[in-house]
Structure formats: C-alpha cells, structure tokens
Amino acid sequence: LRLSVDVRVQAVVRDELIKSMTEFQAIGACGIVMDVRTGEVVAMVSLPDFDANKPNEAKQEERFNRALTGMYEPGSTFKLQTAAMALDTGAAQLSSSFDASHDIKIGRFTISDFEGKHRVLTLPEVIAYSSNLGAAHMAVQVGTERQRNWLHAMGMFQRVGIELPEQGQPIVQPASNWKEIATMTVGFGHGIAVSPLHVVRGTAALANGGLVLAPTILAVDTAAVPGTRVMKQSTSDTLRKLMRLVVTDGYGKPAD
Numbered sequence: 022l023r024l025s026v027d028v029r030v031q032a033v034v035r036d037e038l039i040k041s042m043t044e045f046q047a048i049g050a051c052g053i054v055m056d057v058r059t060g061e062v063v064a065m066v067s068l069p070d071f072d073a074n075k076p077n078e079a080k081q082e083e084r085f086n087r088a089l090t091g092m093y094e095p096g097s098t099f100k101l102q103t104a105a106m107a108l109d110t111g112a113a114q115l116s117s118s119f120d121a122s123h124d125i126k127i128g129r130f131t132i133s134d135f136e137g138k139h140r141v142l143t144l145p146e147v148i149a150y151s152s153n154l155g156a157a158h159m160a161v162q163v164g165t166e167r168q169r170n171w172l173h174a175m176g177m178f179q180r181v182g183i184e185l186p187e188q189g190q191p192i193v194q195p196a197s198n199w200k201e202i203a204t205m206t207v208g209f210g211h212g213i214a215v216s217p218l219h220v221v222r223g224t225a226a227l228a229n230g231g232l233v234l235a236p237t238i239l240a241v242d243t244a245a246v247p248g249t250r251v252m253k254q255s256t257s258d259t260l261r262k263l264m265r266l267v268v269t270d271g272y273g274k275p276a277d
Contacts, residue, residue, distance in 0.1 A: 022239075025059075025241065026064060027063050030063050031063075034054060035066045035068070042068055050068045051065075051088040051091070052066045052088075053066075053088055053217055060225070060246060062236055062237065065088050066088070067085070086185075089187055089189065090188070092189055092214040094211050095220045096211065097209060098220050099209060100148060101264065102227075103159050103168075104148055104260065105171075105227050105252060105257075107160075108144075108260075110171075112159075115143070115145060116143065116144070117159075117162075119152070119155040119159055121134060121155045122139050125158075125205065127205065128202060133153065133154070134153050136272070144159070147159065149267055153209040159208060165199055165200075165203075171251075181236060183235075184238055185238065191214060191216070193213055221236075226251055227264075228264070229257065230254050231250055231254055235248075
C-alpha cells in the first residue's frame with residue numbers, strides 16, 4: 022500500500038501548526054497540502070492529535086479530525102469561488118466594478134467590510150482586498166440558481182469522497198431557504214459550512230485548469246487523472262493570477 026502522504030511535508034506542516042496554535046492560543050488547527058494535478062493529499066494534519074502507538078489513551082477531542090469531520094464556515098476562501106462563477110458564467114468581467122462604499126442592510130442584517138476601502142472596487146480589487154461587500158454584490162449578479170449549481174458541481178453539498186471513514190456531511194441550507202441574503206452571505210463564505218478538505222479541493226479546481234478531482238491518500242501512478250470539468254480553462258488561468266495578486270498587491274502580502 023503506497024500512500025500519497027510525504028512524511029517530511031507532514032512533519033513541517035505539523036510543526037508550523039503547533040507554532041500558530043501556541044501564538045494564537047487556539048483550541049485546534051488543521052492544515053492540508055494537496056497536489057492540484059492529481060488530487061493526492063501530500064500532508065493532512067489535525068491538532069490536537071495523539072500518539073498513534075497509544076490510541077487507547079487518546080481523548081475524544083484528539084481523535085476529532087478537523088480537516089475532514091469538522092464543518093466550518095469557509096469565510097473569505099469562498100470569494101475565489103464567487104469570482105470564478107461570475108467570470109465563467111459571464112455575469113462579470115475583470116473590468117466589472119462593485120460598490121463597496123456603503124454597508125449593505127438587508128432585513129435585520131448588515132454586511133460590512135472588515136478593513137474596507139470605502140469605494141467602488143473592480144473585480145480583482147474585491148479579491149485582493151477581500152471585500153465582503155464586493156463579493157455579495159458579485160454573488161447577486163450571478164444569481165441564486167447559478168450559485169447553487171456551481172457549488173453543487175464543486176462538491177460542496179456532499180461528502181468529500183476520500184478513503185477515510187470520518188468524512189463529514191456539509192451543512193447547507195435547503196433551496197427553499199436560499200433567499201437573496203443567503204446568496205450574498207455564501208458569496209463571502211458564510212451561511213454554509215464545509216470541511217477544510219472541501220475548500221482545498223474546490224480551490225485546487227480553480228488552480229489546475231478547471232477540473233474537480235477526487236481527493237486521495239493513495240499514491241497516483243498515472244499523470245492523467247480523470248476529473249470533472251467545472252469551468253473553462255481560461256477562467257482557471259485568470260483565477261491563478263487573481264490568487265497571486267492577493268499576496269503581491271492585496272491583504273496577503275505577509276504570505277508572499
């Protein structure tokens with residue numbers, strides 16, 4: 022049995038996560054490294070963990086796999102999906118602009134930006150500056166039905182499908198409850214809960230040319246892995262440039 026996991030990468034990811042957990046006094050952390058061309062999981066760490074030589078001594082919290090079993094609101098990572106579906110469906114172009122100068126008040130809710138620019142933003146700026154307002158307007162332009170169809174095709178509505186039994190089921194609102202407010206909030210990653218591996222697989226499809234691949238912990242021997250095309254190659258090419266923009270010109274500069 023040949024696994025895709027690289028023990029060297031696994032060890033580095035674990036060390037870095039322990040540092041972050043300590044720095045932020047977090048109750049848990051997880052990290053995943055995936056080959057976007059094959060779906061191979063090169064590293065997957067969930068903390069706190071336990072000594073696999075002494076499984077009987079593991080506490081419930083240590084057994085819980087945050088990368089697979091835990092369902093979380095994906096937050097700003099979903100803005101990439103919103104931009105991709107807007108570009109791929111033709112609902113927006115790179116030159117399109119979105120009003121991020123005012124908060125959005127809808128019902129009893131107010132949508133605002135964490136560190137807003139308080140002006141109209143182009144589509145690349147919405148991603149670079151992680152604008153909730155811009156993403157919400159963009160999602161409305163795409164529309165509820167196309168948004169649900171996109172996320173369904175990305176596999177966000179069902180289990181992620183890996184060779185591990187503890188994979189959880191996403192928490193998704195039924196279509197009857199998916200009103201405009203849900204379309205807006207899901208546009209920036211709230212009002213839906215998925216596992217971190219769902220996010221990684223969805224982002225991999227944006228990076229690899231537009232194919233959703235089955236995540237695997239088994240080594241892949243062939244270069245040609247079957248996948249499901251969910252967007253045009255050109256959309257993926259653009260998304261890679263937008264992701265790069267986040268760390269060169271946007272709020273992700275420390276990660277460059």
